[in-house]
Amino acid sequence: MADGQFFSGQQLADELNVSRASIWNYLKTLETAGFDFHAVKGKGTRLKLAIELLDKQRILTCLSSEHRALLKQLDVLDVCASTNQAIVEKHQLTPLPNGSVCMAEMQTMGRGRLGRTWVSPYGQNLYISFLWSFKGGISALSGLSLACGVAVCRALKSLGLSGHGLKWPNDILWEGKKLGGILVEIQGESQGGYTAIIGIGLNYQMNELSSGEIGQPWVDVCHAYGEKMGRNKLAAHVLAEVLSILHGYEETGLLPHVEQWNNYDCYRDKTVRILSGEQYEEGVASGISKTGELLLLTPDGRTKKIMSGEVSLRLSE
Template identity: 30%
Template sequence: MNTKKEIIRILEQNSEYVSGEKISEFLHITRTAVWKNINALRNSGYSIESVTNRGYKLIARPDKITPEEIALGLKTKLLAKRIDCYDRIDSTNEEAKRKALAGAPDGSLFVAEEQTGGKGRLGRSWTSPAGQGLWFTVLLRSSLLPSQAANITLLAGLAVCRAIQRNTGCAAMIKWPNDIVIESKKVCGILTEMAAEMDRIEYMAVGIGVNVNNENFPEELSVKATSLRLESGSFIRRVPLLQEILFELETVLKDFPLHTESLLREYKSRCVSLNRRVGFIRENRKMVGVAEDISPSGELIVRCDDGTKFPISSGEVTVQGIYGE
């Protein structure tokens, strides 16, 4: 039993004061243990009022990412049954890979308040300031073949897009393969890394970075980056958004084998890359065309001006009207 989580649950379910005696009886612990756990919660940022002969009352919860906060109200059945939280770490993807090699189970979640070496696609760095965003990685031990790994990347993008729209009302869309954009600016990036053999995936680390409450960005990023706070005009609590992303990710992963076509259709309907002019590199040549479709294996299908079609499975693709292009 996670005692602090259970105490939070009890206090949340009661709008009035709850006596230490009632909490101790319900959890089968001593009143001294109740008092110690209450103090530990206060030290973690919870505002808990205590009144003699009345008990304890939860006044406010911190916007702090802790295992107790994540687990409270989490709707998943597989994802985030193991939760590792860090105040500061090099990269949640790197930590997930380290823990994968040590035997961490399928669905393990690694979350950080700050990353000092956050990573993006194509070797880029990802700015991850403390307390402002969601920087996390989900470890998957998938039964998919390595050739199907690209689908996980698309599904993660779809899950984040759904969750942002439901949680904030922002009109989030997807820039192929897995950037989440609002209007023409990036609000989320996804990096999927894996260890695999020819016929099986040992594990996948699905890293997700969401700009949640950032109010400004470095000058070089301000043209192409935004946050949910800037777009919605409101402060966004991070844990409920994280819980929603995890729920949607578990949902699309579960649905994918039976509903592949409908999920691909939904992805296409949310993809801003389609029906726009795009640029890409082919054999060291800059090429342009119109993004016409996405294949069942996740490739972007581009028709060049001479009528030639190219399937693109990786690399940088610029999209007219997005990120100032």
């Protein structure tokens, strides 16, 4: 039913060699999972929004030879707990090469920053995890999520999107609404060095039924773009830009991306509030430092560096 065409219950029953009652039960299960259906008497039932399922070959076809060389392994899963967890478990069984990527149609336990749930309905968004190991110290990886945020913004721009930007430390916004986010998890390796798992979630074409748990204004790529953008094409552009940044990050760090991050900063020169538990402080957001801290201009004229840690950033009321 992914193409959005009408199917009668009998057509589906014949195709799948089950009873019509089973088809009805399947459709109810899919509705519970967040699918939105439209039924018309005499025509049948269709998905209100057609779904472009992830296709490994289509993604690879959209990549240049240079980017295909950086992509060492691509797993496209149907359903998993989270793509970050899936790639970590695979890496623990047999160490994976740099440039290993895991994608999924749906996550049952998607996670965002500070332990929040990441709403992950089937076929409606992008859930992508990258694995890359680094030989240097962990301090050099502090700005990795910021650099990957720049990569996602570049990918969106290359496809013609405008009006998007970044919110420190790891949110992607479009006209102030949440479009996506990045979760970087660092693991120490027994032979020294560190492995980074970079999880990227990007709202693609999400229906209202699926978004009930999102506790803030959100938007998806197709709405922001004004028309449908190919999901596999979008995935390929994100892969290309993120892999390019990961490939050079050990040598260059965040520094080459700071200016571009500051240009994408949605909160630059705005009065903001830094929340830490019950405590907060206010100031004017002044971009990021060369190592990724938020630069906060305080009311007394000082510039304070804020590390991401357990703090949240909000526009001041």
